[in-house]
Structures are given as structure tokens and as C-alpha cells.
Amino acid sequence: MFINWKLREVNLKIVYYGPALSGKTTNIEYIHARTNPELRGELISLKTRGDRTLYFDFMQLELGRIKGLKPKFNLYTVPGQPCYVASRRLVLQGADGVVYVADSQLNRIKANIVALRSLDDNLRALGLSPMDFPLVLQYNKRDLPGIAPIALLRMQLARDGVPQFQSVATEGVGVLETLKAAINMVLSRM
Amino acid sequence: MEPMNPPDALFVRIDDCLERLLDRSRAVCVLLADTSGQLIGETGKGAELDTPALAAVTAGNMAATAEVARQMGEVAPFSYLFHEGQKRSIYISAVGETLLLVIIFDELSQVGLVRIFARLAVNELLDVAAELEPWFELASSVVDREFGEAVAEGLDEAFI
Ligand SMILES: Nc1nc2c(ncn2[C@@H]2O[C@H](COP(=O)(O)OP(=O)(O)OP(=O)(O)O)[C@@H](O)[C@H]2O)c(=O)[nH]1
Ligand SMILES: [Mg+2]
Numbered sequence: 001m002f003i004n005w006k007l008r009e010v011n012l013k014i015v016y017y018g019p020a021l022s023g024k025t026t027n028i029e030y031i032h033a034r035t036n037p038e039l040r041g042e043l044i045s046l047k048t049r050g051d052r053t054l055y056f057d058f059m060q061l062e063l064g065r066i067k068g069l070k071p072k073f074n075l076y077t078v079p080g081q082p083c084y085v086a087s088r089r090l091v092l093q094g095a096d097g098v099v100y101v102a103d104s105q106l107n108r109i110k111a112n113i114v115a116l117r118s119l120d121d122n123l124r125a126l127g128l129s130p131m132d133f134p135l136v137l138q139y140n141k142r143d144l145p146g147i148a149p150i151a152l153l154r155m156q157l158a159r160d161g162v163p164q165f166q167s168v169a170t171e172g173v174g175v176l177e178t179l180k181a182a183i184n185m186v187l188s189r190m
Numbered sequence: 191m192e193p194m195n196p197p198d199a200l201f202v203r204i205d206d207c208l209e210r211l212l213d214r215s216r217a218v219c220v221l222l223a224d225t226s227g228q229l230i231g232e233t234g235k236g237a238e239l240d241t242p243a244l245a246a247v248t249a250g251n252m253a254a255t256a257e258v259a260r261q262m263g264e265v266a267p268f269s270y271l272f273h274e275g276q277k278r279s280i281y282i283s284a285v286g287e288t289l290l291l292v293i294i295f296d297e298l299s300q301v302g303l304v305r306i307f308a309r310l311a312v313n314e315l316l317d318v319a320a321e322l323e324p325w326f327e328l329a330s331s332v333v334d335r336e337f338g339e340a341v342a343e344g345l346d347e348a349f350i
Binding site: 002046072 | 198205346
């Protein structure tokens with residue numbers, strides 16, 4: 001978080017993390033499309049030719065003044081592909097909260113677990129404690145056949161007290177709810 | 191309760207420094223951001239640019255090249271980056287380990303000039319950054335429960 005006392009702005013950084021192709025970029029694209037154009041900046045996507053995230057996606061969402069302060073939310077996604085491990089840590093720098101986007105498909109369970117473990121490692125590398133770090137879990141792609149039951153995903157991925165949401169990011173189901181929960185979580189931890 | 195604020199004088203010093211740099215280097219616009227990409231100050235003709243996005247991508251650029259330096263076996267990250275464009279160029283300099291100074295300029299200036307005045311500005315900003323540092327820790331003092339609730343309401347109205 002950064003507060004600019006002179007302009008009276010509060011900046012928060014929220015990072016969408018998760019395994020390759022879980023739907024992180026789709027989340028942020030939906031948020032961008034639904035945000036009042038006066039309150040959002042451009043959606044920046046540093047991606048490969050095949051539309052895979054290469055470094056990050058970024059957008060800023062701001063609100064009007066609240067108690068004299070203007071909240072600004074900087075939303076980022078990390079690249080999920082294993083080869084971009086170094087980039088994920090760079091994007092996580094300075095994050096105030098993380099949305100972990102899991103892929104509900106049964107054949108992605110292992111990838112989800114590996115990515116969650118890498119999130120913990122990266123947070124520790126940045127001197128943060130994964131257990132207390134504001135985290136929201138999203139079980140995405142609930143529209144597909146061959147998905148794991150929520151109970152199984154929860155058992156594999158959730159920890160006590162972590163808010164969890166089911167989503168279909170391509171249709172926007174659960175996307176805004178997840179974002180709001182993440183912002184709430186960050187603010188309530190302060 | 192009104193939270194404790196850092197003295198306005200610190201921000202005035204930052205603004206003065208950025209403006210002096212803009213003026214002396216004949217740049218188009220000057221930004222100050224932290225290394226995680228949050229914009230702290232800006233001056234010049236930034237209005238036509240999406241400066242928060244610029245801050246985010248230049249911080250990403252700096253972070254990526256720091257990793258390149260590490261992979262090359264360098265002991266320290268690169269202290270500045272320079273990209274020359276057809277109409278405009280950009281010069282990014284680290285200010286200690288926490289801040290970045292970004293200067294965008296066109297044919298009215300040249301990189302040699304920008305570099306000289308950027309160095310002077312970095313030295314000034316290092317002093318201010320050191321004084322500002324303790325205030326970062328206190329940032330959370332302005333965010334209370336009432337604020338959180340108001341943000342939640344504001345968010346409901348942000349989506350169409
Ligand atoms: N059926 C279905 N497809 C989805 C859903 N969410 C995302 N997708 C699709 O999954 C693919 C990958 O989505 P992205 O948002 O690019 O995934 P990502 O997590 O950003 O991937 P990387 O950037 O490579 O890490 C795209 O084809 C999306 O349309 C969903 O809820 N349901
Ligand atoms: Mg992506």
C-alpha cells in the first residue's frame with residue numbers, strides 16, 4: 001500500500017495468481033469491461049503472440065473520495081506458465097493481497113497445488129508470511145464437464161478463514177464478488 | 191481521529207525537485223514511482239498519457255532488467271535504462287532501492303542532458319526518500335473499519 005498524503009490517495013496492489021490457463025487474464029478483462037470507463041485506466045497486457053501472459057496484465061480502478069481519501073486499486077495478473085517463474089515473483093513485489101485463481105478441472109488438481117506452493121515460496125522470498133497474507137480463493141471454470149467437486153478443491157487448496165468463490169470467468173460469474181472480497185480482506189487486515 | 195501525516199514539506203520538496211528536473215532537462219514529463227509500480231508524483235504533460243499504467247510497466251521493465259543483471263552475474267542491478275523512440279525517448283533511473291525516476295523527452299532535449307540532471311535529482315530524492323520511509327509503515331493508520339465499509343459501497347457503484 002502506498003498513501004500519497006498530499007494528493008490524499010491510497011494505492012493498493014492486488015495480484016491474480018494461479019496455474020497456467022486457469023483464467024486470471026479472463027478475470028481482469030471482465031473487471032475492466034464492467035468498470036465505469038471514468039473510473040478505470042487502460043488494460044495493459046504484456047503477452048505472447050498466442051495470447052498467453054508473458055509478464056503481467058495491469059489495470060487501475062479508482063473510486064471517488066471517501067473520507068477525503070481517493071482509493072486506487074492496481075490489479076495485476078501473473079503469467080501462469082512454469083517457465084515464467086522469475087516474472088511471477090517480480091509481479092508479486094509490493095502486493096497487498098492475492099486472488100488465487102484455481103482451475104476446477106480434475107486434470108489440473110496437481111497444477112493447482114504446485115502453483116499454490118509456489119505462491120507460498122514467493123511470498124516467503126519477499127519476506128512475507130503466507131499464513132497471514134490476505135488471500136482469496138477462486139474455483140474457476142465451474143461450467144466445464146470433468147471438474148472436481150468443491151469439497152475436493154477445498155481440501156486440496158483452502159486454509160482456515162480464506163474466502164472462497166466459484167466462478168465462470170468467461171461469463172463473469174463470481175468475478176466481481178471475488179475482487180470485492182479481496183479488497184475487503186486487504187482493508188480489514190490493516 | 192485525524193491520522194498523523196508526514197509533513198507537507200516533504201511532498202513540496204518532491205514536487206519542486208521533479209519540476210526543476212522537467213525544466214532543466216526540457217523533458218515532456220517526469221514521474222516518480224515506487225519499485226512496485228505505484229505512482230508517487232508526476233509533472234509535465236502527463237495528462238495525455240496514462241501515467242499509472244506507465245508507472246506499472248516501467249517498474250516492470252526495471253524489475254525485469256534487474257533480474258537480467260543477476261542472471262548475468264552482475265552484483266548490482268542496472269542503475270538506469272534508456273530507450274530511444276522515434277518521437278519520444280524514456281530514461282528510467284533507480285532512486286535507491288525503493289523508488290524510480292522516469293523521464294520522457296522528445297527532440298527538444300537529448301539523453302546527455304537528461305542524464306546529468308537526472309543524477310542531480312536522484313541525489314535530492316534520496317534524501318527525501320529517507321525522510322519519507324518511516325511514514326510508509328504508518329500508512330495503515332488511515333484505513334479503519336468505516337473506511338473499508340465505504341469502499342465496499344463505492345465498489346458496488348463502480349461497475350456497470
Ligand atoms: N469454459 C471456461 N473457460 C474459461 C474460463 N475462464 C477462462 N477460460 C478460458 O481459459 C483459457 C485461458 O484463460 P486465461 O484467462 O488466458 O488464463 P490465464 O490464467 O491468464 O493463463 P496464463 O496467462 O497463461 O497464465 C481461455 O481460453 C479462456 O477463455 C471459465 O470459467 N470457463
Ligand atoms: Mg494470463
